[in-house]
Amino acid sequence: MNPQRLVKISQYLSxxxxxxxxxxxxxxxxxxxxxxxxxxAACQHHQFPLSRVELEEVVIKNDQQRFSFDETKTRxxxxxxxxxxxxLQLKARIPSDILDHGTxxxxxxxxxxxxx
Numbered sequence: 773m774n775p776q777r778l779v780k781i782s783q784y785l786s787x788x789x790x791x792x793x794x795x796x797x798x799x800x801x802x803x804x805x806x807x808x809x810x811x812x813a814a815c816q817h818h819q820f821p822l823s824r825v826e827l828e829e830v831v832i833k834n835d836q837q838r839f840s841f842d843e844t845k846t847r848x849x850x851x852x853x854x855x856x857x858x859x860l861q862l863k864a865r866i867p868s869d870i871l872d873h874g875t876x877x878x879x880x881x882x883x884x885x886x887x888x
Contacts (some may be wrong), residue, residue: 773829784820786838789850800856804849805842809834 788796789806796814799808808827815822825872831839831848 773826777826778830778833779874781822782834782838783829783832784815784822789839789848790852790854791856800849801847805847806849808846808848810839811848826874831879861886 788798789800790806793800796811796818798810798814800806808824808854812824812827813824827848828841828845831841838851839848840851
């Protein structure tokens with residue numbers, strides 16, 4: 773798929789699955805889920821035609837994992853960033869004994885070349 777189309781679909785889905793599902797006539801089920809067929813029909817009805825193949829590509833290829841399907845692929849949801857009240861029904865997990873931290877070894881102030 774055209775990368776620009778991929779971004780446009782992702783933005784459209786983010787707007788409607790995270791912030792304004794009612795604008796498409798959708799109501800999020802518990803967990804933030806929406807039926808895929810209803811979503812595709814709503815997009816079509818609002819002049820934003822979206823195929824199931826395009827939807828799957830956006831869900832699978834999104835580098836920030838913004839969206840997910842349920843195990844049957846009949847429901848989809850936004851995974852994060854909701855401005856509306858949504859209980860994603862996530863289970864708490866105990867973190868691993870070993871955690872990685874993304875800090876460089878050399879402090880940033882030593883390598884900024886600003887004479888700090």
